[in-house]
Amino acid sequence: MKLLEERAFSKNQFLLYSKSTELKRDGTLRHINAPFWPLRNMQSQLKILLEEIFKPSRRVTGFVTGGGIRKNASFHLGKRLILNFDLKEFFPSIHFGRIRWRLMAQPYNLNSSIATTIARLCTLDGQLPIGAPTSPIIANMIASHLDGVLNTLAKSHGSFYSRYADDITFSTNRRSFPIQIVENISGEWVAGSTLVEAVDSAGFSINDRKTRVLDRLARQEITGIVINEFVNVPRPFLREVRGAIHAWEKHGLEAAETIFSQKFNWRGAVSLEAHLRGRIAHIVHVRGQDDLTVWKLTDRFNKLPDRKFKEVHYAKPKSAREALAQAACRIECENDNIMEYCQGSGIKLPSGKILTNLHNVEFAGEIYPVINAFLSDQAKFSILMRVVKIDAPKDVALLEPVDPEWRRAISIAAADLSFSKCATGDQIKIAGYPSYRDGDTCNVSSGEIMGFSRIDDTPYFRVSVQIVKGNSGGPVFNKFGQVIGVASRGIENGDIENHHFNGCLEMFRIEKFVLG
Numbered sequence: 001m002k003l004l005e006e007r008a009f010s011k012n013q014f015l016l017y018s019k020s021t022e023l024k025r026d027g028t029l030r031h032i033n034a035p036f037w038p039l040r041n042m043q044s045q046l047k048i049l050l051e052e053i054f055k056p057s058r059r060v061t062g063f064v065t066g067g068g069i070r071k072n073a074s075f076h077l078g079k080r081l082i083l084n085f086d087l088k089e090f091f092p093s094i095h096f097g098r099i100r101w102r103l104m105a106q107p108y109n110l111n112s113s114i115a116t117t118i119a120r121l122c123t124l125d126g127q128l129p130i131g132a133p134t135s136p137i138i139a140n141m142i143a144s145h146l147d148g149v150l151n152t153l154a155k156s157h158g159s160f161y162s163r164y165a166d167d168i169t170f171s172t173n174r175r176s177f178p179i180q181i182v183e184n185i186s187g188e189w190v191a192g193s194t195l196v197e198a199v200d201s202a203g204f205s206i207n208d209r210k211t212r213v214l215d216r217l218a219r220q221e222i223t224g225i226v227i228n229e230f231v232n233v234p235r236p237f238l239r240e241v242r243g244a245i246h247a248w249e250k251h252g253l254e255a256a257e258t259i260f261s262q263k264f265n266w267r268g269a270v271s272l273e274a275h276l277r278g279r280i281a282h283i284v285h286v287r288g289q290d291d292l293t294v295w296k297l298t299d300r301f302n303k304l305p306d307r308k309f310k311e312v313h314y315a316k317p318k319s320a321r322e323a324l325a326q327a328a329c330r331i332e333c334e335n336d337n338i339m340e341y342c343q344g345s346g347i348k349l350p351s352g353k354i355l356t357n358l359h360n361v362e363f364a365g366e367i368y369p370v371i372n373a374f375l376s377d378q379a380k381f382s383i384l385m386r387v388v389k390i391d392a393p394k395d396v397a398l399l400e401p402v403d404p405e406w407r408r409a410i411s412i413a414a415a416d417l418s419f420s421k422c423a424t425g426d427q428i429k430i431a432g433y434p435s436y437r438d439g440d441t442c443n444v445s446s447g448e449i450m451g452f453s454r455i456d457d458t459p460y461f462r463v464s465v466q467i468v469k470g471n472s473g474g475p476v477f478n479k480f481g482q483v484i485g486v487a488s489r490g491i492e493n494g495d496i497e498n499h500h501f502n503g504c505l506e507m508f509r510i511e512k513f514v515l516g
Contacts, residue, residue, distance in 0.1 A: 017124055017131075033129040043122060043133040050137045053107060057147045058515055062165035063136030066350070070286050072164040073225040074416055077480050079160070079171035082214045083182050084222060085191060086207040090166035091135060093204060094128040094142050096120065102141055139165070146202035153198050157181055160420075164223050173421070182213060189213050225286055230480050233286050238293070241279050244272060245300050253306045273307055280312055324481065325442035327415030328431040328474050329354060332382075333361045345432035345474030346399070347483060348414040352407025354399040355514060356473035357488055358390050361397050391513050394458055394505060395488060398513070415475060418482035419508040422461050424449050430465045430487050430504075432474025443471075453503060460488065460503030467502045476504045483507060 017033040024030050035043060051065075059075070061067035076082055087093075096119050102108070103115035110118070122134040129135060147163060150170075154161035157180070159172040170181065180194035189211045191199075199206050214220045216228060226232045243263070248256040253272065260272045280301055284294050302311040331344045331354075344360030383406050389398040401407055426449045431442055447464035454460070463476070467490025476485035489503040507514070 013124060017129065030130065032131040033124050034131040035129075035133075039121075040133060046118065046121070047133045047137050050134070050141070054137065054141050054144075056140050056144065057151065059151055059162045060140060060143075060147055060164075061162060062167075063140055067164075068285070069164060069223040069225055070231055072162050072167075072169070073222045073227050073231055074418075074482070075160055075162045076169055076171035076220075076222060077227050077231065077418065077482065078420065078478070079220075080173045080175070080216055081171065081177060082220045082222065082227075083159075083170040083177055083189075083212075084214070085168055085211040087166040087168065087199070088205045088207040090204070091128045091130050091139060094139055096123045096126045098142055098203060099123065099128070099138055136165075143202070143204070146199065146204055149198045149202055153181075153194065167223050169222050177213065182211065184213075231286055233283055237279070238283070241276065241283065241297060244276055245297070245304065248272065248304050249300070253304075273309065276301060277309070277312065284312075320481075321444045324415070324429055324431050324444050324475075324477055326413050327483065328433075328442050330433045330436060330442075331356050331360050331473060333363070335363050343433070343436055343470050344472050345470065345487070347473070347475040347486065348410045349514065350411050350414045350417070351515075352400070352411040352414075353388070354385065354410065355486065356397055356399065357486065358392060358395045358397040360473050361387055361399070389513065391510065393456070394510060394513075396486065396505065396510055396513060415477070416480075416482045417507060417514070418478060418480070418484050419511045420478075420484065421508055422449055422478075422484055422506055424451055427479045428463055428465070428484070429477045430463065430467070430471065430474060431477070432471040432487060434468040434471035436470045450502075453501070455489070455501075455503065458505070459509065460501075460505060461485065463487075463502050463504055465502065466490065467504075486510075 016039045017035050020032045020034070022030045022032055034040070056064055061069070061072035061075075099122065100115045100119040103110045103118055104112065108115075122128065122132060122138055124132075128138060143163070147161075150163075150168065151161045154170050157172070157178055158174050159170045159177070159181070162169050170177070178192070180192045182189055182192050182195065184190075190208065191206050191211055196206060219226060219234070220228050221234060224234070224237075226234050240263075244256065244260050247259045251259070257272050260275070280294075280297055283297065287294050298312050327348050329346045329348055331346045332342075333344075334341045340363045342360055342363070344356060346354040346356040346360075349355055384402040385399040386402055387397055388400050390396070401410070427446070428449060429444055429446050431444045433440065434443055445465045450462045450464055452459060452461050467487050469490070471487050471490060474487045475483045476487055478484045485504040485506050488505045489501050
């Protein structure tokens, strides 16, 4: 504690940091203050402790495990309108007093002395420095109130909310945002009074220069990712990568370095190879390792002459059917005591759990979902599961592997989830194991949403795809490959007069059940 206080209350605190600047995309400079050792080590250990206690909203994707710009953008896929704005001076606006007060409040409840020491330890000149290990987690802690206020505001106006650091996005399928959220004044988009008040009340302010509204007829871009049809990098970004690779292929490394420094190297990368490697890694992150463009670019990069470092590894592209089938699994449930057996389908979740219909497992003694190992239906493993949560009215159950080591394998193969509302005419695909016989592979069928119905006070959307015994519990995908529903009620449900009901439960109706 003595060493902590010494570092925290040092009169020459600025000597504990190295200062540098970084050129931002808009041409302005970002000032970075990185702490020297041992202050950096202290902050790194403190960061680990804070991350154990603080759990941000699932709508926060910056500086969180499992987050990132791809996840942030995927929340808003397929929306009619996108509103994007930045917070002004995000890190510098978080000062010593705000941090100290937050640490003294729940769930931390630190006494005044300890909260003061930690707040001083993590600030420079009374502000949160860009470059310190603790700054991102503390920024999210301080902004948690803002996340709650804006998420509530978005929902009240039929919109979706997400935040990546200081970059905030609202999206909606309505024809326009209300003027309380944003309005167009003399051709310029300006944040509405209600939105400004909400941000101000949380201790932040909006950067008016970066407020914009994009409809689906234009290029919709969030944190550098295009989301009009699917998550993608902007075309100019791809053109730059292809252009640099072409220059290297045609003119050689030395000449390409010269061309590269003149045309592409706006941030002063160390070398052409390092720059290309970083950009390809970004494309892989956004488009996925099974993407054809990723495969072609990576293959060309690996064949370039005079490279100094190892090859970039990638997964060979697989068919769209395989990508969807990978997210489904087969559920087998048996109870020897009552001589019962049931077979159905399930959905692999990013959390490492499995979602299925309750009627697939309601008489469970032991439950064995058969998981196809990543890419192949032929490579199967019988994994002992247990029921951890049920919602009987909606006929859903959440399973988890008894051996926690399997959770990572399940999460790797999981599909993206979407909690957007469905509409009649939407194109869909359903994956599962209908009328399963030993050796069958996952069935993927295409169709569309035909309409909506309500049974036992639970709403369903009806699809043109026939849902038969064994299909129930399987994922229903939208055109972006996201899971939007659970195939639930089909031919062999005797309690339904129309045996060809083909009903599916929308994911947004069980969002808290799945993610809570």
